[in-house]
Amino acid sequence: MNSTQEQTANLKIFIVDDDARISNILKRIVEKLGCEVRCIEDGNQVGNALIAYEPDVIFLDLAMPGTDGVEVIRGLAQAGCKSKIVLISGLDKRTLSSVSEGARKNQLDVIDAITKPFALGQVEGILQPLIDAKTLSAGVQPLSSxxxxxxxxxxxxxxxxxxxxxxxxxxxxxxxxxxxxxxxxxxxxxxxxxxxxxxxxxxxxxxxxxxxxxxxxxxxxxxxxxxxxxxxxxxxxxxxxxxxxxxxxxxxxxxxxxxxxxxxxxxxxxxxxxxxxxxxxxxxxxxxxxxxxxxxxxxxxxxxxxxxxxxxxxxxxxxxxxxxxxxxxxxxxxxxxxxxxxxxxxxxxxxxxxxxxxxxxxxxxxxxxxxxxxxxxxxxxxxxxxxxxx
Structure with a gap:
């Protein structure tokens, strides 16, 4: 376990993308922040994995063969998913914005949408506030009482x-x-x-x-x-x-x-x-x-x-x-x-x-x-x- 992991409360992250190269890049970035990561290449597997793993954040690619990101979003909404969602895609920003809005109308917590290729700083900027909040929450739990x-x-x-x-x-x-x-x-x-x-x-x-x-x-x-x-x-x-x-x-x-x-x-x-x-x-x-x-x-x-x-x-x-x-x-x-x-x-x-x-x-x-x-x-x-x- 690295020093970052020792000092922070780990977020659990899903990466749902059929492109192994993109998943591996994102996985390395997220692990450096001290997060636990699971990668899924097939949108059909998300439902069962969601129940077993209960991720804090899901990075979801929209353009996947078979069950694409939009279908995964429908399934997440039906399952009452409480995870925060970050959409990732090579599509234009207007499409990403439209899909994000539709997901929010279905009571999903879409916190951001980023286009490929994305920068290291974008991912850190999304996750760091969540890491800090969870770390503090874990650290001051005794103070709550x-x-x-x-x-x-x-x-x-x-x-x-x-x-x-x-x-x-x-x-x-x-x-x-x-x-x-x-x-x-x-x-x-x-x-x-x-x-x-x-x-x-x-x-x-x-x-x-x-x-x-x-x-x-x-x-x-x-x-x-x-x-x-x-x-x-x-x-x-x-x-x-x-x-x-x-x-x-x-x-x-x-x-x-x-x-x-x-x-x-x-x-x-x-x-x-x-x-x-x-x-x-x-x-x-x-x-x-x-x-x-x-x-x-x-x-x-x-x-x-x-x-x-x-x-x-x-x-x-x-x-x-x-x-x-x-x-x-x-x-x-x-x-x-x-x-x-x-x-x-x-x-x-x-x-x-x-x-x-x-x-x-x-x-x-x-x-x-x-x-x-x-x-x-x-x-x-x-x-x-x-x-x-x-």
Whole structure:
């Protein structure tokens, strides 16, 4: 067993292709990633092998003699296959797209489609998010019994003139440790300080959040996610492509997700993270910055980075009871909001804990607010119930 296999939870892979040369190339690529592989040359054998092996991912060639890929797809749908499927073929992209759409309508989880000849990076890009998520899931299984869970916090739209019909939810992984303290995903990632773990945490949250929150792109009102992005990933140029893959595998659109970074990362590492932020924006993701202590310093960077939203964190001494009524504080914050709105960005506030802070946010004309005063972070069912009442 190689070092990759020792450090990761193995995915079980089916390769269904009549071309032994292609199967062997794909098999070598997949095995290098630490996955278990079985190759099948005849589409007729897939049904029985599926029952015996229960693969995580099936690479399926469409153009095979006898039982072709389309017929295999019908059989997989009838069998209620839960494996993720990657279509591979020498056919044109339009045909691949059409077959993919038909398979999804039959409740099959087609996560990608690649044309021959394919590159090593394409296969790695598809499988690595799944490997990371499974590795993390296996690694933190003991933590689940101690309270590792996905939690959701709804945002309240304070703009009465807004025509935006989307609901936004802050999603996070929370771990309740022995003394009752709750450790967030970002804190956990920073304490461990390992890019692979950070990727796994984000992948796990995206993997479970859409299903848990009942997110559907077909709803009249979409529920979109705001997810904290650990600082380690901002220094990795592969992050944008990685995130796009796992968002796609979660059946979300890029515009359904906004990644939030901490102000300290932007101020201290502006040049080194510019590429990743730009690529995230080009791909259609939202980018937000959480601001607590140095909003003025952030304002000087707005013209240099593709930022959509600035969120003021009210977990600061300035906003405690007795301090928040200070006229100078309100003037400074209102000026901050006015400037942000003037450059066509969204100004929001989080960690609103009482009516005094909520009234302050409204006077300063923030557009969105979240915090325990609005709704305690909770399970998907609790948040869904909250949205049904507003």
């Amino acid at each position: 101690l309270g590792l869970q996905a939690v959701f916090e709804p945002e309240l739209n304070l703009d009465v003139n807004s025509s935006n019909s989307n609901f936004w939810v802050r999603a996070n992984l929370a771990w309740r440790i022995d003394d009752g303290q709750i450790v967030s995903m970002s804190t956990l990632a920073e304490d461990i300080y390992h890019p692979r773990i950070a990727k796994g945490l984000v992948a796990t949250l995206l993997r479970y959040a859409p299903t848990a929150a009942g997110i559907s792109k077909d709803n009249a009102k979409k529920t979109c996610l705001k997810i904290p992005l650990p600082s380690e990933l901002l220094h990795d140029n592969s992050t944008p492509d990685y995130l796009e893959k796992i968002v796609k595998q979660a059946n979300l659109g890029n515009s359904d997700v906004q990644f939030e970074i901490d102000e300290g990362v932007l101020v201290d590492s502006a040049k080194s993270i510019a590429y990743v932020l730009s690529r995230l924006k080009i791909k259609g993701f939202g980018v937000g910055v959480s601001v607590k202590e140095s909003p003025d310093e952030i304002l000087t960077l707005l013209n240099k980075f593709p930022i959509d939203e600035l969120t003021l964190n009210m977990a600061d001494d300035r906003f405690r009871p007795g301090q928040i009524d200070d006229a100078e504080t309100e003037y400074q914050v209102a000026s901050f909001v006015s400037y942000v709105s003037g450059v066509n960005l969204v100004a929001s506030v989080k960690n609103v804990q009482n009516k005094q802070q909520m009234d302050f946010a409204k006077r300063c004309k923030f557009l969105k607010a979240s915090g325990t005063f609005i709704r305690e972070p909770g399970s998907a069912d609790e948040i869904r119930e909250y949205f049904s009442k507003i």
